Amino acid sequence: MTRHARDEAGRPRTRHRWAAIIAAAVGVLVAGAGAADAAGQQDSAAAADCSNGYVALTFDDGPNPNNTNNLLNALRQAGVRATLFNVGQNAAANPSLVAAQRSAGMWVANHSYTHPHMLNLSSAQMSSELSRTQSAIQNAGGGTPVLFRPPYGETNSTLQSAASALGLRTVTWDVDSQDWNGASTAQIVQAASRLTNGQSILMHDQYATTIAAIPQIVSGLTSRGLCAGMISASTGRAVAPDGGSGGGPTTPAPGGGSCTATFSEGQKWNDRFNGQVAVSGTNNWTVTVTVRSPQKIIATWNASVSWDSSGLVMTARPNGSGNTFGFTIQHGGDWTWPALACRAG
Structure with a gap:
């Protein structure tokens, strides 16, 4: 797992919060549940009331050997899929975790190779950061990403052009969970309660407080008629899952009966x-x-x-x-x- 000097919004991170990261989330299952669990989670999702639309649960900076399996297990248990913005060097170092992300039904996306401040790079360096990450994820069995989230949310037209040249849609976020800033589980859940149809929330792979928040986040969404969905590569907004990289069941097509x-x-x-x-x-x-x-x-x-x-x-x-x-x-x-x-x- 790579530590970054600054948070996603560009503010300095403190190190004392690693004490909170060490503890595993309570009740997570042993890794390796397999594709059957991914199918099971979709049955649960299909039964949910999504009348008020879809939101995207997103997690940056993975995969890492200390916590990614805990995250995947928590998402399985909650019956939801999420978009995972992987750092390329982490994907290259942990290919089995990338494969596990996809097997669990998640959408794997690009978060640059070394998590730099991209706007400080030349156009060629930007392209290298993106293309190396595409290769690392593909080589690990994570499919071909179609989404790119710039580190710290910093972007401009040059970076977006470099992303577009690789078939990547640049997306940021609508709600910041502040998990990188020491937010408690309750505060992360409260942040998620602000999500509305089409929006996405920024969270991270490496925090136990975030994992503990997942069941409560999903419960809150369900109570508001919202479901976890995918980010559209066309619009950058959350939409109904289409069974893409995770291959899970679909929701019924409009105008027809249920199947x-x-x-x-x-x-x-x-x-x-x-x-x-x-x-x-x-x-x-x-x-x-x-x-x-x-x-x-x-x-x-x-x-x-x-x-x-x-x-x-x-x-x-x-x-x-x-x-x-x-x-x-x-x-x-x-x-x-x-x-x-x-x-x-």
């Missing part, structure tokens, strides 16, 4: 990988599968399929082979899992 489509990855080769979708809730379903260019679905089985004009959106319906179907994606360098939407009928 859930769950993606799981199958065999992988250098240039392609297999995926399987299991549908629950109905035997009469329509599932849309959306891949990202340059990805291409090159084979399908156990469903009747059609395509939109872009070739990126496949619509699958039952063909008498049951409620599980599969396909092969030629990835073109992008290992991101497809987005799913399911409706009955």
Whole structure:
């Protein structure tokens, strides 16, 4: 875990708070719960009342061997997914934790390689910080990030252009939990209570006080008709999860009945990988599968399929082979899992 001289807002950090970091969060489970837990958490999330929208829970500065598994276990237990902004050098040093983040259903994102003040760098140095982090996360099995959060929230047009050149959307945050500044668990929970639809909250990977706050944060969101969602790479705002990098079940598509489509990855080769979708809730379903260019679905089985004009959106319906179907994606360098939407009928 890399210590930074200053907090995300650029203020000096004090070191005495490490005493609070040493203690593990009470009641966290042993690491390694696996993909089944990720699927289970999505069943819980799917049952939640999201009538007032979605917010993004985000955690910076991971992964680190002292606390990332505790964080993942707490998120699993709460039945939510989060966006994890990884520091590249931490990802390179802890590849198994990056893989664990993705296996737990989290969205893995870019937070620079060394956590510098990016605006003090040349354009070439900015690009290097970003591209090295992309490579570190990809090499560790974390997929291809589509989001970048600048250290300390410092950004300008030059940095945003460097990010855009790598396919990254630059995002900051709406609510600062102040966990880096010694906020108590109660204060972190109080900060989260200010979240409204589309907003995101800044938290960090390494604090026990933050982990202890997660169940209370989720309970508070639920009581207000809010759910934890993903950050849209198009708008930078929190939206409903689409089953992307975590591959969890989808929420029902608008206008249809209730069903859930769950993606799981199958065999992988250098240039392609297999995926399987299991549908629950109905035997009469329509599932849309959306891949990202340059990805291409090159084979399908156990469903009747059609395509939109872009070739990126496949619509699958039952063909008498049951409620599980599969396909092969030629990835073109992008290992991101497809987005799913399911409706009955």
